[in-house]
Amino acid sequence: MKMGTALVYDEEMTKYKLLWVDPACKIEVPERLTVSHEALVKAGLADRCVAVPVREATDADILLVHSEEYLEAVKKTPYMTLEDLKEFTLQYGDVYFHPNIYHCAKLAAGAALQLVDSVVTGKVRNGMALVRPPGHHSMRSAANGFCVFNNVAIAAQYAKQKYGMKRVLIVDWDVHHGQGVQSCFEDDPNVLYFSWHRYEHQRFWPQLRDSDYDCVGKEKGAGFNINVPWNKVGMKNGDYLSVFCHVLLPIAYEFSPDLVLVCAGFDSAIGDPEGEMCASPDIFAHLTHLLMNLAGGKVCAVLEGGYNLTSLHQSVCQTVQTLLGDPAPRPADLDGPCTSALESLHCVRSAHRQYWSCLKHAAELPSSEISTKCIKLEEEEEEKQQHQKKEEEEKEAWPEPLKRLTPPVRTAVVLPDGVVCPDGCERFSPSEDLNILNKVRENFLKGPDDSDALTTLSSLTALVEKMEKNEICNGLALVRDVSTARMCVVQHAATAHRNRVLMVCVGDAVVPSPGTDDGKTLLVQFSNTESEEQKGKFHIPVCLKKGCSDVSGFTLAVLGLLLPLGYEYDPSLVLLVRTPGSGLCDAAWQQLTGLLQGLAQGHTLVLMQEGEKACVGPTASSLLGVAAPSLGKLPAPLPEDVQALERLRHRLQADWKLLQTTAPETA
Ligand SMILES: NCCCNCCCCCC(=O)CS
Numbered sequence: 001m002k003m004g005t006a007l008v009y010d011e012e013m014t015k016y017k018l019l020w021v022d023p024a025c026k027i028e029v030p031e032r033l034t035v036s037h038e039a040l041v042k043a044g045l046a047d048r049c050v051a052v053p054v055r056e057a058t059d060a061d062i063l064l065v066h067s068e069e070y071l072e073a074v075k076k077t078p079y080m081t082l083e084d085l086k087e088f089t090l091q092y093g094d095v096y097f098h099p100n101i102y103h104c105a106k107l108a109a110g111a112a113l114q115l116v117d118s119v120v121t122g123k124v125r126n127g128m129a130l131v132r133p134p135g136h137h138s139m140r141s142a143a144n145g146f147c148v149f150n151n152v153a154i155a156a157q158y159a160k161q162k163y164g165m166k167r168v169l170i171v172d173w174d175v176h177h178g179q180g181v182q183s184c185f186e187d188d189p190n191v192l193y194f195s196w197h198r199y200e201h202q203r204f205w206p207q208l209r210d211s212d213y214d215c216v217g218k219e220k221g222a223g224f225n226i227n228v229p230w231n232k233v234g235m236k237n238g239d240y241l242s243v244f245c246h247v248l249l250p251i252a253y254e255f256s257p258d259l260v261l262v263c264a265g266f267d268s269a270i271g272d273p274e275g276e277m278c279a280s281p282d283i284f285a286h287l288t289h290l291l292m293n294l295a296g297g298k299v300c301a302v303l304e305g306g307y308n309l310t311s312l313h314q315s316v317c318q319t320v321q322t323l324l325g326d327p328a329p330r331p332a333d334l335d336g337p338c339t340s341a342l343e344s345l346h347c348v349r350s351a352h353r354q355y356w357s358c359l360k361h362a363a364e365l366p367s368s369e370i371s372t373k374c375i376k377l378e379e380e381e382e383e384k385q386q387h388q389k390k391e392e393e394e395k396e397a398w399p400e401p402l403k404r405l406t407p408p409v410r411t412a413v414v415l416p417d418g419v420v421c422p423d424g425c426e427r428f429s430p431s432e433d434l435n436i437l438n439k440v441r442e443n444f445l446k447g448p449d450d451s452d453a454l455t456t457l458s459s460l461t462a463l464v465e466k467m468e469k470n471e472i473c474n475g476l477a478l479v480r481d482v483s484t485a486r487m488c489v490v491q492h493a494a495t496a497h498r499n500r501v502l503m504v505c506v507g508d509a510v511v512p513s514p515g516t517d518d519g520k521t522l523l524v525q526f527s528n529t530e531s532e533e534q535k536g537k538f539h540i541p542v543c544l545k546k547g548c549s550d551v552s553g554f555t556l557a558v559l560g561l562l563l564p565l566g567y568e569y570d571p572s573l574v575l576l577v578r579t580p581g582s583g584l585c586d587a588a589w590q591q592l593t594g595l596l597q598g599l600a601q602g603h604t605l606v607l608m609q610e611g612e613k614a615c616v617g618p619t620a621s622s623l624l625g626v627a628a629p630s631l632g633k634l635p636a637p638l639p640e641d642v643q644a645l646e647r648l649r650h651r652l653q654a655d656w657k658l659l660q661t662t663a664p665e666t667a
């Protein structure tokens with residue numbers, strides 16, 4: 001499987017700027033690109049990428065989205081005087097022209113097409129295009145919001161036309177609604193457009209009625225346009241992750257795209273004057289990671305907005321470093337979604353429940369008076385927040401994202417002699433560390449002579465120690481006795497006081513509840529047997545009618561339950577245990593292994609029963625960072641599974657805020 005990350009950039013795109021006074025446009029400056037690119041160079045990330053040259057989009061490329069008259073009009077701008085340019089600009093909104101902007105707009109669109117070529121032909125696995133002018137606001141026959149040509153919309157049409165891509169997912173995490181993208185594809189069921197955006201009940205630019213959650217697409221495209229309006233500023237990491245886990249990812253997996261394009265705007269990060277949100281730059285490492293197992297990893301990120309040069313360059317680095325496969329930083333102290341975000345979440349899920357089987361269970365929209373009451377309630381909160389926000393603005397500051405050091409060894413394996421070490425992995429030699437050997441001997445050995453158990457258990461202990469020191473990223477062990485191995489790992493990991501172990505079990509082995517409910521271990525167990533005993537906050541049985549053999553139900557449980565739990569729990573180690581009888585297909589198992597690596601700085605330890613030897617290769621592939629194979633278009637999950645998950649989420653959301661999908665009942 002091809003690895004490699006493309007970086008498409010050319011300094012020519014810095015060579016235009018605002019030539020007159022216009023307060024709405026002055027934030028769109030050339031430094032946005034130079035600062036971002038220099039940060040990638042300084043962080044040593046640019047050198048790790050495959051440099052892909054830009055090219056000018058041809059007329060034919062541009063006409064995939066725009067009208068001839070618009071293109072002909074823009075073609076005239078290089079020859080215009082300053083007065084003509086001002087005149088020409090007046091017909092559009094919140095955008096400016098410059099003698100060189102037509103050239104740069106062709107390069108920006110061409111850069112996106114070069115990126116698509118590199119990814120789709122397999123030259124690289126994924127990549128990022130650092131471009132300006134941005135694109136997602138430009139309409140078929142109009143420039144808008146700093147945008148001239150719609151770079152990502154052109155890229156999507158190009159991918160469909162040139163490569164016969166059936167289904168393209170566009171994720172727009174920019175803080176503005178890409179109305180240009182929406183209008184291009186709103187009747188197209190082959191392009192799923194997702195956008196969240198600052199909206200404030202249509203009070204925020206561009207103040208469009210069509211940006212609200214009930215604009216779901218038209219005719220054949222109904223359901224393939226997802227708008228998540230942020231009706232308040234100050235949204236944080238927990239708000240963003242909730243929307244990914246409870247809206248975007250379940251639908252994206254059901255849609256099963258052949259290609260993922262990202263309108264990667266970073267004005268949704270903290271410090272940005274446009275967005276006024278509070279999400280930290282490292283959240284983009286997680287948003288990127290969560291998309292990287294879709295479409296076999298074919299992800300093309302194209303820069304859109306981002307106007308605070310500090311959070312912009314930090315967010316760009318977080319995104320590129322994740323595309324390169326480096327483990328994501330641990331998500332620091334996530335809050336649950338705020339009331340306003342929950343209302344939006346609930347409305348979006350209700351608006352789309354008829355189109356997506358993963359949402360069938362979404363509760364009915366609250367009757368109209370309740371929703372207006374919510375808005376009234378919000379307006380009161382708003383007054384309070386407004387003056388508070390004024391003070392905050394001055395001291396907007398956030399910690400520099402932690403340096404993400406990549407362990408020297410990516411994947412270590414503990415395997416019985418007869419099993420070959422998968423390519424790219426490092427066989428972990430048994431430990432000679434005497435105090436480990438003694439501890440294992442006295443705590444876990446049944447018979448004194450059980451030498452190979454001693455070898456296995458001491459190797460595992462040593463492996464966990466090396467993961468804690470970040471010398472090894474993740475590991476895989478094929479063991480005879482999984483339950484003893486599991487206890488050994490949990491016991492060792494728990495000794496380090498601040499450790500938390502997320503243990504995920506698939507298969508029919510009965511897993512005893514972790515000792516006390518002290519929170520040092522969170523056990524999530526997938527099975528098909530309804531367990532009778534009441535579990536605590538830290539032991540969560542997920543019972544699916546057909547266990548893990550139903551990929552749709554399993555995927556829904558992973559995306560809408562396991563991931564939010566994992567992010568909120570924020571473990572230092574993820575212990576993924578597979579025992580026979582899970583019925584889990586390799587692709588679903590690899591998706592699980594891939595997605596969980598977004599937690600614990602990628603420290604995932606997979607324990608498998610010896611009988612699962614055939615699964616060593618696929619597991620190693622995921623642990624090495626290779627994208628999991630696509631699951632294909634998912635059939636509808638079993639209604640009883642959907643209801644069971646919904647009930648479980650409602651039962652747990654008092655303890656686990658990221659499981660919430662509806663606003664607390666208004667008094
Ligand atoms: N006219 C009131 C000023 C509001 N600012 C709007 C500026 C357009 C923002 C477009 C953008 O950021 C592209 S990602």
Ligand SMILES: [Zn+2]
Nearest residue numbers: 174176267305
């Ligand atoms: Zn924007």
